[in-house]
């Protein structure tokens with residue numbers, strides 16, 4: 453793997469334009485090597501955490517296939533922008549959450565492209581994601597923060613991590629409860645699409661030995677968030693799967709080739725075949741870079757922890773899922789709510805559209821809610837300190853336009869919480885007098 457400083461320096465000196473050849477899908481391992489230089493022992497700690505999770509995963513293996521346990525993970529996106537294009541709209545973030553829920557529940561349409569030899573090990577990860585609806589102070593939120601940042605003239609530096617520090621960046625919400633995802637321009641032109649922190653606080657290590665908790669989370673280069681982004685870097689990374697990959701790291705997974713070239717190292721997972729290197733944005737189904745025994749499989753380019761084109765990534769393996777579950781029971785336990793029984797599927801999809809306008813408003817707000825399948829819905833309006841001002845329940849789907857009168861309320865930030873079935877959508881708006 454290329455050393456990041458070399459890559460960055462070369463690009464800055466030559467002024468290379470951003471092209472597919474320069475895409476560096478993931479900076480997680482580069483970041484880990486840098487951490488090791490700064491704090492010797494970091495890599496060993498990460499490995500100890502992985503080994504612990506592996507033991508738990510192996511012990512859980514018998515029950516996993518029949519388990520109804522769902523891990524519901526709360527996310528907050530911090531958009532830290534230097535210009536209007538980088539201040540990506542809410543709709544792109546919603547599409548990103550949809551991609552995650554499809555990929556981590558194996559509801560993605562392209563599971564049909566998983567090759568037959570890998571279907572027996574491809575699994576539903578039973579992990580679901582939602583945008584936080586309550587902020588750290590207990591107030592309603594739409595799970596998205598926006599900060600006019602200062603990343604210098606070339607964007608935010610993954611080593612200084614200035615996107616995570618105020619002023620200029622956005623400090624995290626408590627990293628033991630929220631998965632923080634910073635969206636920013638990651639060193640303009642460098643080509644790093646994202647990076648993540650793997651869990652490193654193995655239970656047998658003394659407290660305080662883990663990495664700075666204020667850094668835990670994922671950083672994404674703004675054009676790879678979600679799908680159908682109006683100005684993608686490249687179609688190979690336009691499917692929203694950079695975050696599927698980075699959250700895999702956040703839950704303890706390694707790259708399937710084991711992060712150094714050759715066939716003598718692997719990812720610690722036996723149901724991913726050996727691979728000598730990353731597939732590098734290809735969809736090459738013929739490549740077989742290393743021998744496996746007893747069956748010699750082709751490289752698993754479908755696996756989210758490879759560097760393939762977004763259009764051919766479509767699976768996690770059962771052992772990878774076991775590691776993620778073990779991390780969600782230990783190092784990452786705080787970010788998930790465990791739900792048992794009936795799985796909550798497709799929670800994003802009850803609403804066709806929700807519009808709340810205008811914002812800012814002088815007090816008359818329009819709510820348009822198009823609900824699918826004739827379901828009822830309700831809405832509640834809160835002020836910035838979480839006081840409920842207006843609530844209406846059990847509105848019929850046909851009753852899809854409401855006028856909400858807030859002319860008696862002072863100027864400020866308000867939230868509308870709109871609910872249908874299991875789905876809750878929170879919208880923020882402003883009153884100005």
Ligand SMILES: [Ca+2]
Pocket residue numbers: 708718719720721722723724725726
């Ligand atoms: Ca393997």
Ligand SMILES: [Ca+2]
Pocket residue numbers: 725726740741742743744748749750751
């Ligand atoms: Ca092979």
Ligand SMILES: [Zn+2]
Pocket residue numbers: 477478479480481697698701707
């Ligand atoms: Zn990676």
